[in-house]
Each structure stands twice: as C-alpha cells, then as structure tokens.
Amino acid sequence: MNRYLPVARQHFLAALASTSVVVKTISAVVVLLYLLAWAVDTSYALGVTPGYLFPPNFWVWTLVTHGLVEQHVWGVAASVGTVMACGRLLEPLWGALELLIFFAVVNVSAGVLAGLSYLLTYVATFDLDFLFAVRIYGAAGFLGGVLVALKQTMGDTTVLRVPQVRLKAAPALVLLLLALLRLSGLLDSCAPLAAYSYGALSGWVYLRFYQRHSRGRGDMSDHFAFASFFPEAVQPAVGLLAGLVHAALVKIKVCRKMVKRYDVGAPSSITISLPGTDPQDAERRRQLALKALNERLKRVEDQSAWPSMDDEEEDDDDEVRTDSQPLLPGGHDTSSSAQRTSRGPSGASLSSTSPSSASQSGGTASPSGVQHPESSIITFEDASSRS
The missing domain is CATH 1.20.1540.10 (Rhomboid-like)
Structure with missing residues (x-):
C-alpha cells in the first residue's frame, strides 16, 4: 500500500x-x-x-x-x-x-x-x-x-x-x-x-x-432524453409520462418547446439542424464509428492468409518450364504438320490424308533413329491440280 x-x-x-x-x-x-x-x-x-x-x-x-x-x-x-x-x-x-x-x-x-x-x-x-x-x-x-x-x-x-x-x-x-x-x-x-x-x-x-x-440552448437529442436514464423495459412508459409533464411545463412557459431550424442561406443546400446537436456530439459519434471500422478491418486482415513471394516465384518457374517442353515426344509441334492447301483455278480444296499416308507418317523414324508412335493428328496435304 x-x-x-x-x-x-x-x-x-x-x-x-x-x-x-x-x-x-x-x-x-x-x-x-x-x-x-x-x-x-x-x-x-x-x-x-x-x-x-x-x-x-x-x-x-x-x-x-x-x-x-x-x-x-x-x-x-x-x-x-x-x-x-x-x-x-x-x-x-x-x-x-x-x-x-x-x-x-x-x-x-x-x-x-x-x-x-x-x-x-x-x-x-x-x-x-x-x-x-x-x-x-x-x-x-x-x-x-x-x-x-x-x-x-x-x-x-x-x-x-x-x-x-x-x-x-x-x-x-x-x-x-x-x-x-x-x-x-x-x-x-x-x-x-x-x-x-x-x-x-x-x-x-x-x-x-x-x-x-454554440448552437443555441439546451440539448434536445434523443440519447439525452429523460427516459434514457431508466431501463429499456420501462422507457416507453417513462417517455410518455415525461412528454405529458413537458407539455404542461411548456404551457405555463417554464420550459420551451422543441423547434426545428432551417438554414436557407447555406451555400450548398438547405441545412436542417435540431437544438442540442452540438458539433462535439457529432465528433464523438464520428470517432466511435471510425474506431468500430478500424477494429473490423483489423479482424478481417488477421483472418486473411496472404501468399508469400517465394511461392509466387516457384509457380512462375513451373509455368515457364511447362511452356518450354514440346507437345510431342519427337520435339515437333503439331503446327508443323499442317500444310497449306494449293489453290487451283476452281478455288482452294482440302483433302484428308489417306490411310496409307497416315500409316507411313506414323511409322516414320526420327533422325536419331528412334521410331515414334503413330500420331492421331489429322494432317493436310496439297491436292493434285486438275488440268
């Protein structure tokens, strides 16, 4: 102590x-x-x-x-x-x-x-x-x-x-x-x-x-009403009784009646203000709203799992290596097997390969001596020109 x-x-x-x-x-x-x-x-x-x-x-x-x-x-x-x-x-x-x-x-x-x-x-x-x-x-x-x-x-x-x-x-x-x-x-x-x-x-x-x-007299806001000093269960009854007492006091001119004020000379638009809405009260409410928003954003950031930069670099390297590999075992792209069709006097015509030519192309050996399996890709050959 x-x-x-x-x-x-x-x-x-x-x-x-x-x-x-x-x-x-x-x-x-x-x-x-x-x-x-x-x-x-x-x-x-x-x-x-x-x-x-x-x-x-x-x-x-x-x-x-x-x-x-x-x-x-x-x-x-x-x-x-x-x-x-x-x-x-x-x-x-x-x-x-x-x-x-x-x-x-x-x-x-x-x-x-x-x-x-x-x-x-x-x-x-x-x-x-x-x-x-x-x-x-x-x-x-x-x-x-x-x-x-x-x-x-x-x-x-x-x-x-x-x-x-x-x-x-x-x-x-x-x-x-x-x-x-x-x-x-x-x-x-x-x-x-x-x-x-x-x-x-x-x-x-x-x-x-x-x-x-600065805004006049009194504070007529709802959070400062007489009923707000009591538990929520009895607030409606207390509010009704307080309203009757206030009306009686207004008639004998002990209290003043709550009025609305309109600022018509405002530069942008009409401003409606109630007596007692002090700027300090508005600032207090704004600070509370900002505090609640910051707590919510912090909670969302804590729950989010952000990926690391190393994982992103490894994923990029895998994609590059995958793109650099050939599509066929022989190292030839499928686009090289496609040929342009010849155009004759009557126009361009396409013809598919015959079974014999497909079997020949499937059994062709590579320059290294390794025979590739038969390809199922359809190729195009030049059609014989007609006289």
Whole structure:
C-alpha cells in the first residue's frame, strides 16, 4: 500500500496543477471547511436545515455553502474527486465560467428541492424532526449533476469491463447504491439520497433546456432524453409520462418547446439542424464509428492468409518450364504438320490424308533413329491440280 501512495499523490498533484482557478478554489474551500469542522459545527451553520431555510428564518446562504461542507474524510475525498473530474472532463468543453454556473445551479436547486420535500413531509406527518433534525450537506447533489453531464458528453465510455458498465448507466447505478446503503442502515439519513436525486434532476433540466452553447440552448437529442436514464423495459412508459409533464411545463412557459431550424442561406443546400446537436456530439459519434471500422478491418486482415513471394516465384518457374517442353515426344509441334492447301483455278480444296499416308507418317523414324508412335493428328496435304 505504501508503494502506491507516492504515485497516487504525484498524479493528484499533477491533475490539480493542470486545472483552473475555479477547481482549485472549490477544492481548497472544501478542505478548509473540513478542518474547521473539528472546532465548529459547520453542518448546522452552513448546511441546509429545512426549518431554517424557509421564512421566518430564511437562511438562504446555506443554499450556496451546503455543497462545500463535509464532516468525514471520505466525504472530502468524494467532493474533491468530483470537482477534479469536472476540471479534467467538463471544463475543457464548457470553460471555467460555465462550470462555476453549473456548480451553483445544481447545488442551489438540490438544496431548495430537498428542503421543500422535507417541509412537505412535515406537513403530512407533523414530525418536527423533519424540519430541525435534518442536515443537508455534502457533494451528493453535485455528484448527481456531474454524472448526468458525463452521460451527455461521454455516455458510450466503458467504466467497467466485467461486468460491462457504460457511463450512461452510472447515474441510475449510484442512485441504486445510495438506496441500498440507506436500507441497510449504513446511511443514518435520507438526506444524501434526496440531495443526489434532486441534483441529478436539476442538472438534467439545466443541460436539457437552459445551457447556452454554440448552437443555441439546451440539448434536445434523443440519447439525452429523460427516459434514457431508466431501463429499456420501462422507457416507453417513462417517455410518455415525461412528454405529458413537458407539455404542461411548456404551457405555463417554464420550459420551451422543441423547434426545428432551417438554414436557407447555406451555400450548398438547405441545412436542417435540431437544438442540442452540438458539433462535439457529432465528433464523438464520428470517432466511435471510425474506431468500430478500424477494429473490423483489423479482424478481417488477421483472418486473411496472404501468399508469400517465394511461392509466387516457384509457380512462375513451373509455368515457364511447362511452356518450354514440346507437345510431342519427337520435339515437333503439331503446327508443323499442317500444310497449306494449293489453290487451283476452281478455288482452294482440302483433302484428308489417306490411310496409307497416315500409316507411313506414323511409322516414320526420327533422325536419331528412334521410331515414334503413330500420331492421331489429322494432317493436310496439297491436292493434285486438275488440268
């Protein structure tokens, strides 16, 4: 274990040095508040308490600070790791300012929605513990928003190979893990589960409808639909319900309706584009297609057996030796036995050899004294001219 700690520390310092001021500042504040928690109850003063969030107390500053408060060292590691992942994966695509806006939107939205949920629970049960005994703090809400953003940009990336888990399934898997931890008693409160759920939801709403980029606002692509976060068996039902909710939100002008845009001034032809079809998404799909094509070509090349140059040269030599051998044992070609017919006054006439001449030609001896067998090839002789 001691052998890997210096390597991990070196990689962490290198990653921290390559990040922006926003990432470094958030990480430093998380560490400082953790050290301060040894002397002061930071979860009470800076965390969201549902009874103090709403009037008459109205502790609104806790909506900004609750995502930076940690009480345990593993919480500090999770918080700093989440921020570092944003700096390495999302900040090059968005920029430091957009990352800071996303951090603020997710944390504030998660704090408001979680506090409102506990307030409604108190209205239903009249239990004051849901108002004043609950503390909402930590990086759970921001972690949910970050996983949703990574699903949007790197959804096809494989996280685990055995079993094969892709990044697009990470938000649902982490939610299931937190639910199991709560049911098993390892989590003493439902606050992390609620904060994570609302953080993921608020991050999706912001990225889906409100984030500004080069092609306009939001991401209305099919792979980032709300139903894509659920298993395929329930996606049709979830998609229908999400469509009804979206239609209702469009009527009250909370969300905008998806529209098509036509670029008539394009130089070649009409270009049809949908909001959210970012060039980065197209580049990601192109890289995946090229990778699949290269793997298929490599597989075909491995299965093909290419002949060697030596085998081709031996085949050429055999063909040359075969062509140079005579067709008949006597060394004469069959073409030499054919003779042109004489042309008389009445025209050219052909006559086949008589049996006697065929037998004579078959029994003729070669100059070397070897008698060749009788040939079955028909020869032509000059016909006698008629007077």
